[in-house]
Amino acid sequence: MANIFDVAKRAGVSIKTVSRVMNDQSAVRAATRERVLKAMKELDYNPSHAARELRSGRSRSIGMLFGDPSSGFQSRFHHAALQACDEVGYFLAAGLFDERADDWDKQLSAFLARTRVKNMILVPPLCGSTVLHDQLIERGVSFVLISPTQPVDGAPSISMDDFTAAKEITSHLLELGHRRIGHISGDAEHIATKRRREGYEAALAGVSGAEIDESLIQPGGFSFDEALDVAEAMLSRPDRPTAIFASNDEMAAAVYFVANRLDLRVPEDVSVVGFDDIPLARTIWPPLTTVAQPYEAMTHEAVRKLTRSDATSGPDDVTLGYELKIRQSTAPAPKR
Amino acid sequence: MANIFDVAKRAGVSIKTVSRVMNDQSAVRAATRERVLKAMKELDYNPSHAARELRSGRSRSIGMLFGDPSSGFQSRFHHAALQACDEVGYFLAAGLFDERADDWDKQLSAFLARTRVKNMILVPPLCGSTVLHDQLIERGVSFVLISPTQPVDGAPSISMDDFTAAKEITSHLLELGHRRIGHISGDAEHIATKRRREGYEAALAGVSGAEIDESLIQPGGFSFDEALDVAEAMLSRPDRPTAIFASNDEMAAAVYFVANRLDLRVPEDVSVVGFDDIPLARTIWPPLTTVAQPYEAMTHEAVRKLTRSDATSGPDDVTLGYELKIRQSTAPAPKR
């Protein structure tokens, strides 16, 4: 495998010039740069990332921590991150992280020590831990938050417009004639929970017959298991809602689950909508109407923020668009 | 961050001795080793993997390629691999791989060039590509196959006992009184497809009334979308089966999907069993009876084979145990 000396020799320059070309430094004449580039291509040159990392002290990896393995949410981010890192020639250093463990700070230290990453992308639910943020700041690790619980000083955040999306999907339900619409909200600490709930309430506001009923809004912690109980309670009521908006797809799956157990049909007896568009959403019956998060765009933006030297470019906090996926879990409200 | 010199100084030895201790080389007196270990701990020493890699020319990463992002199957392997690599101080280099793309050999070259991995774990469906194997062999990359399509010379393989598991889960159906049991098989090229089908046939053999009906055995390519059509055909027959054994969970989900569309109830009208135990299996309604693959054990074994220097230890091909997960998608056969 060719190294920098081979390239330098072939291009008739010094290794330093080759290095300059690789690192996009300006002080190289265009003609020289071309020669070097050509030599690299001809030799199928690939810089040794070990050597670059060793000498520069900078890691060319971006860290990402994963928790619950069953979350379709995280695997979509993983996929997007792999893509985004590829494109900028970085590596993705994935780590496991058990949020429920006591020694999570040890886990973090070990991860940082092993990988030496200096840049991380934090996705929910981990991105909400202030203790985690403090540790990272203390260790001089930069990070970008995706869909964060709350803003963190000095850390850019990337989100989608949860409020509008929630409002829109709730309006979809209203247009179908639903007036009693339940909401299973997420983890109380997460800002998306609040935004989605607000969107839901905003859609309801002013629609006659669709007044907000606090008892129809219950927390499900973004968890399938937790939502099971909430859905059970909601659907067992004599005045049960004709539609339920779950704050994520896993909780929507829990609603399906309970509906089936109670012999209610989706969407004939109860319409269900979710949020996220994880793979599950199109695999269950009926295919779930939901909001597709811009996983790819969010992750690309995060990687860009972490790798662009002109860190001042663009605003610190970015909000990206979503897509409403109308599938078959919603139908006109049943007559009573 | 402490380096090897700091450790050497503190332990009162040369850096070479520290290196020996790190690399588990025998030629170090026990007392010396202890001193070095103590110094490392006190200084919270973490060797620079960049330096080790650079100098030794060996990559400390194990490569793993991921295809279809929606596969719960792959995300379970990813999780297991992350764990297993952690334990032996290796890194997981994950790569994206589009099997349908024409330039997949370019993708592979790029992956190998960038990461310089010399060890890979190949999981389905990628592990079946002979072209991939040839490329890897040509490039001097060692690999372990998990649940391979077919044996590859010189590459150890790790599988589970597909035959017995399939036989057992089919027997479960027989015990419930089912006699017409459909089978949606997997990708024809994959050996697991064959083994599972054989297990299914073996269970049926000799059970009166449960003779094999070739028209009840149809290929679904391990794919949700493909299985949709097959399930539709099978469940639309006047003499439709009372139970279906799908060769993986995603295809079982497709059976649920179609059953619902046709107004058949699972398990009252048709029992369904799958294979793999992906996260989906317990999230859909009713929870799917399936075979849990030993993801963690398989992956650990693969990592062990790749990292243990005593490569001769143990047989080349290993078969691991599975677990039957009886859930609620199976019920006694309906009377006709």
Add this chain to the structure above:
DNA sequence: TTGAAAGCGATACCAA
């Protein structure tokens, strides 16, 4: 059993 010195392939400082 231990140590001295060379060198892996880049980057960075200082000169030219």
Add this chain to the structure above:
DNA sequence: TTGGTATCGCTTTCAA
């Protein structure tokens, strides 16, 4: 705009 050379932290060879 370009090049020489020290250097990052470790492993390896050779010698003691």
